[in-house]
Amino acid sequence: MARLTAVFFCLMLILSCGTIFSSALTTFSLEDKLHELEVRLEAKIEAKNAQLEEKVAQLEAQLELNNELRQELALKVIQLEAKNVQLEVKIQDQERILTSLLEAAELPVSTDSKLFPVKKEISIRSTGKSGIPRTCRELRAADPSLSSGMHWIDPDGQGVGDNPIYVYCDMTSGSTSLLHDSESSLNVGHCAEAGCYSRPINYNSSIGQIKALMELSTECHQSIKYDCNFSPFKLNGVAYSWWNDREGNAQHFWSGSNTDGVHTCQCGIDGNCVDSAVKCNCDTISPIQLVDDGVITDKNVLPVTRLNFGRTQLETSSGVHTLGRLVCTGSVTLTGLPSSCADLQMIGHTLNGFYSVVGSAKMESVYCDFTKLPDDAGFQKWIGYADVKSAPVHFYVQRNSSFYPQNTPIPFELVVMNEGNAMNLTSGKFTAPRPGTYYFSFAGVARLSSSSSSVSLSSYLYLNGKLIGSSNVDETNTPVVQYSVLTLQSTLNLKKDDQVWVTISYPSGTSSFLSDSIYHYTHFTGFMLEEEIGASL
Ligand SMILES: *[C@@H]1O[C@H](CO)[C@@H](O)[C@H](O)[C@H]1NC(C)=O
Ligand SMILES: *[C@@H]1O[C@H](CO)[C@@H](O)[C@H](O)[C@H]1NC(C)=O
Ligand SMILES: *[C@@H]1O[C@H](CO)[C@@H](O)[C@H](O)[C@H]1NC(C)=O
Numbered sequence: 311m312a313r314l315t316a317v318f319f320c321l322m323l324i325l326s327c328g329t330i331f332s333s334a335l336t337t338f339s340l341e342d343k344l345h346e347l348e349v350r351l352e353a354k355i356e357a358k359n360a361q362l363e364e365k366v367a368q369l370e371a372q373l374e375l376n377n378e379l380r381q382e383l384a385l386k387v388i389q390l391e392a393k394n395v396q397l398e399v400k401i402q403d404q405e406r407i408l409t410s411l412l413e414a415a416e417l418p419v420s421t422d423s424k425l426f427p428v429k430k431e432i433s434i435r436s437t438g439k440s441g442i443p444r445t446c447r448e449l450r451a452a453d454p455s456l457s458s459g460m461h462w463i464d465p466d467g468q469g470v471g472d473n474p475i476y477v478y479c480d481m482t483s484g485s486t487s488l489l490h491d492s493e494s495s496l497n498v499g500h501c502a503e504a505g506c507y508s509r510p511i512n513y514n515s516s517i518g519q520i521k522a523l524m525e526l527s528t529e530c531h532q533s534i535k536y537d538c539n540f541s542p543f544k545l546n547g548v549a550y551s552w553w554n555d556r557e558g559n560a561q562h563f564w565s566g567s568n569t570d571g572v573h574t575c576q577c578g579i580d581g582n583c584v585d586s587a588v589k590c591n592c593d594t595i596s597p598i599q600l601v602d603d604g605v606i607t608d609k610n611v612l613p614v615t616r617l618n619f620g621r622t623q624l625e626t627s628s629g630v631h632t633l634g635r636l637v638c639t640g641s642v643t644l645t646g647l648p649s650s651c652a653d654l655q656m657i658g659h660t661l662n663g664f665y666s667v668v669g670s671a672k673m674e675s676v677y678c679d680f681t682k683l684p685d686d687a688g689f690q691k692w693i694g695y696a697d698v699k700s701a702p703v704h705f706y707v708q709r710n711s712s713f714y715p716q717n718t719p720i721p722f723e724l725v726v727m728n729e730g731n732a733m734n735l736t737s738g739k740f741t742a743p744r745p746g747t748y749y750f751s752f753a754g755v756a757r758l759s760s761s762s763s764s765v766s767l768s769s770y771l772y773l774n775g776k777l778i779g780s781s782n783v784d785e786t787n788t789p790v791v792q793y794s795v796l797t798l799q800s801t802l803n804l805k806k807d808d809q810v811w812v813t814i815s816y817p818s819g820t821s822s823f824l825s826d827s828i829y830h831y832t833h834f835t836g837f838m839l840e841e842e843i844g845a846s847l
Contacts, residue, residue: 441468442462442463444463444523445486445527446461446463446477446478446486447641448463448641450484451484454481456481457481458479458481459479460476460477461476461479462474462476463475463479463486464519465520466683467658467660467680468660470660471518471681475514475515475519477515485637486639488515488638489513490512490613492511492617493633493635495630496631497629498541498622498631500623502623504550504551504618505550505551505552505618505619506619507619508618510615511613511615511633513636518683520556521556521683524612524638525684526638526656528639529638529639530612531607531636532605532633532634533603533606533633534604534605534614534631534634535602535604535631535632535633536592536601536630536631536632537600537601537628538591538600540596540624541619541621541622541629542593542594542595542621543562543590544562544590545595549573551618552618553615553618555615556613556615558616563606564604565579565604566607568608573590574589575592575604576604577589577602590602592629597627614633642656644656647668648668649669650676650690651667651676651684651689653667655680655684659678662678662681665677666696669695669843670844671842671844672696672843673697674693674696675692675693675696677693678691679691699746699838700843702729702730702838703729703732703837704729704837704838705733705740705836706728706833707725707728707735707833708722708723708724708725708726709722709723709824709831710723710724710830711723711826711827712824712825712827713814713824713826714823716814716816719738719813720738720812720813720824720832720834721735721737721738722735722738722832723735732836733836737811740810742805742806742808743806745804745806745842747838748801748802748838749800749837750771750799750810750834751835753796753798753832753833754797754814754831755795755796755824755832756769756783756796756823757792757793757822757823758788758792758793758794758820759791759821760789760790760792761785762787763786764786764817765786765788765792765822766782766816766817767783767784767794767796767816767822767824768780768782768814768815768816769782769798769812769813771800771810772809772810772811772812773808773810774808779800781796781797796824798812801839810836
């Protein structure tokens with residue numbers, strides 16, 4: 311057993327000794343390794359630390375950025391909320407306007423609307439063009455898809471004059487109807503005196519706008535019907551009923567266009583009144599139900615501003631009037647070129663200023679004040695002639711040698727200028743290319759021979775072969791040759807193709823002539839002062 315133990319011990323010893331031995335061998339390199347590892351680990355940790363620090367810094371930066379963005383977003387949200395509130399207010403405003411417009415469209419309309427079909431719908435739409443049209447016709451032209459109904463127009467032009475007006479537009483005919491407060495059939499009741507019933511007619515428009523609309527339209531009319539029973543307009547020379555025109559003047563015609571004060575109705579014009587002795591059915595003296603139905607077409611006096619009736623005092627008498635709207639159609643077109651501010655306004659000018667217009671003979675300048683009506687003082691101010699020439703005409707020609715023939719147009723040899731080629735040097739004749747006012751000047755030197763008697767030289771200005779002016783130099787008993795200057799000036803109104811030239815002559819038996827040389831003593835010049843522009847437009 312002891313042996314065994316010893317062996318075992320020894321075995322252990324050997325084993326352990328061996329281990330110890332080998333440990334002793336490697337102890338030194340392990341320490342080194344450990345150290346090396348430590349160093350490496352430290353380096354690694356440091357690197358990792360640095361990385362982490364960097365990352366932290368990045369994250370911090372990111373965080374800061376995020377914060378800023380969040381604040382910005384919050385601000386934006388607040389702004390948007392404010393905008394939203396504003397928009398809501400706007401929408402409410404628009405809704406209010408829409409409602410009031412729709413309410414306005416529900417207007418009292420005449421039951422008798424044969425003149426135009428009434429559609430109670432309203433369309434609020436832009437014309438697609440900027441600016442408000444002047445008539446329904448213009449509105450229809452701007453947007454043919456619009457339906458008939460109430461629309462805004464501005465007859466006297468946008469931005470000037472009176473406010474736009476709200477009218478009924480018939481988009482089929484393009485007509486404009488002005489509504490008023492008395493369109494339904496109204497009973498005049500019973501009263502005796504002339505005009506004892508008097509009703510003002512109120513149009514929802516200024517008289518300026520009404521006039522402007524009528525001026526733009528080729529035709530305007532207003533229907534008027536009077537259902538009567540023993541209630542004459544006129545009886546025994548007394549006018550019991552009349553209407554007032556736009557100037558407030560009394561009118562006695564109930565149809566057509568008749569401004570000379572004559573009392574008549576449609577049957578009077580047609581010659582088919584119930585009683586052929588009177589001009590209106592209602593003027594018939596008998597208690598029967600009659601009617602006068604007419605259409606007033608006089609653009610110069612429309613619209614009807616007041617209706618006056620009388621002599622309906624009897625129980626059996628009755629009178630009911632029905633006044634239609636003022637309806638205007640068509641558009642006055644300007645034929646030719648504008649010759650006044652009214653023409654300019656008609657073609658759409660609305661800005662005050664200086665304009666050129668065609669005058670009777672010349673172009674003229676006018677100042678137009680479109681804030682005024684055409685018949686107002688100061689609407690057009692005449693400034694003067696505008697110097698417009700459709701083509702320039704001027705010449706200056708000379709001679710280079712003496713000229714002897716008498717009564718022959720003097721030809722010219724040198725041309726300094728001949729703008730418009732109106733001067734023919736060969737023939738010596740000027741031919742007016744256009745009608746207008748022209749100026750001419752001729753100058754030359756007369757050579758008079760020595761003579762014991764009288765010697766002279768004349769120059770003559772001819773227009774179409776007719777002598778219109780002359781100049782003359784003469785000498786008596788001249789011992790030596792004399793030189794004298796001849797001149798001629800003239801301002802002439804010429805028609806197209808009129809011809810002007812100069813000739814010379816001297817008494818027979820003498821031998822004077824027009825002296826010239828390389829010094830060019832002979833001059834003929836001329837030019838157009840003003841053109842009669844009408845002929846070339
Ligand atoms: C009258 O005209 C005004 C503006 O000019 C408009 O606001 C109103 O709606 C019109 N009323 C009628 C009954 O046409
Ligand atoms: C004018 O006449 C002279 C003499 O005949 C000639 O020599 C000269 O060239 C002429 N001048 C002109 C501009 O024609
Ligand atoms: C100028 O007059 C001459 C002589 O009359 C004529 O032969 C010639 O055709 C005229 N020239 C022009 C451009 O008319």
